[in-house]
Amino acid sequence: MDTTNTSESPATETDYVRWLDNIWAERLLAARDRKPDLSVGILLWPTFPMMSLTGIIEPLRHAADFADNSRPLHCRWSIMGAPGQAAVASCGIRVQADAPYINPTDFDYIAVIGGLLPHLRAEPSKHRDYLRVAASAGVPIIGICTGAFVLAQEGLLAGRKASIHPFHAEDFRLAFPRLAFSVRDDFLIENDRITVPGGVSILSLMTELIRTHCGPDRAAKAVHQLSLTEHKGLSAFDHERVSTFRRVEDSRIQRAIVLIESCKGQGVSPEQAAEIAGLSPRQFGRLFRETIGMTPKRFIVETRLRYARFLVENDTLSMTEIAYETGFSDAAHFSTAYRQKYGKPPKLFR
Missing domain, CATH: 1.10.10.60 (Homeodomain-like)
Known part of the structure; x- marks a missing residue:
């Protein structure tokens, strides 16, 4: 019989892992029967920027629950992939997929986090198949950092303007000369396609999505939790x-x-x-x-x-x-x- 008590501090490393597993199991069980206000499915490309991933998850985590309990109530997120599949970030950290390729209509958004340009064709083939299914189903798709290049490669930005980082502007212009783009926007939302250049801009986008789906109080909580309270100047x-x-x-x-x-x-x-x-x-x-x-x-x-x-x-x-x-x-x-x-x-x- 497992006597691990989630209210007590773990004594050993094994107990600590079990303690964490139990906490997350409790949180997921509590959230399972409640439809979230905002849900995001995430696809990671090889050499993706870690900041873009945390920029999605951390605002959702803070907006998802009251206080600092981190239960996925109001918001949920899943990093999708084949069983055992992991993506290596540009900093070298491996991130394991925590869900299979879920029906895209179960999400409010599908987020594509691109990697370094030379590695854009090295993703699992099912990633692009899934994107096309999501687009056909009318699910809004977010291209983050070079994720905008992925969307353009799949023909998913036709007739739309993309927000591109100035560092990648010339590459985007040469690769997609017929597509309009901007380097002056934190993000652009156009006809079920959202593009964001990465960096801190992803926090700006997530705040807007949380405000739209969860209300201004949830957005304010996320902003507050992600800010330095001592800081009195401008963000x-x-x-x-x-x-x-x-x-x-x-x-x-x-x-x-x-x-x-x-x-x-x-x-x-x-x-x-x-x-x-x-x-x-x-x-x-x-x-x-x-x-x-x-x-x-x-x-x-x-x-x-x-x-x-x-x-x-x-x-x-x-x-x-x-x-x-x-x-x-x-x-x-x-x-x-x-x-x-x-x-x-x-x-x-x-």
């Missing part, structure tokens, strides 16, 4: 909203813009931007002016001012703190540059 998502410049066709100028905007215009010079573009400073300056309509130096200053305006309107920092935060020598210099750009001093915008 990563808020900071990224500052970067609003549209994609340009010339990939060299695009790389320079990504560099400048990722730094919010600080600690980067026109010479550094020229270097990442692979051009001499003179060539870069001329091409930048022709493409963007201003000098690289002016673009850097305007990037800092866009960031400053966002802080003025959305944060509680003082004007002096914002001046230092955005790379101005003092509040007076900041106020002058701000007025020249926006026609009014920053205090009037707050």
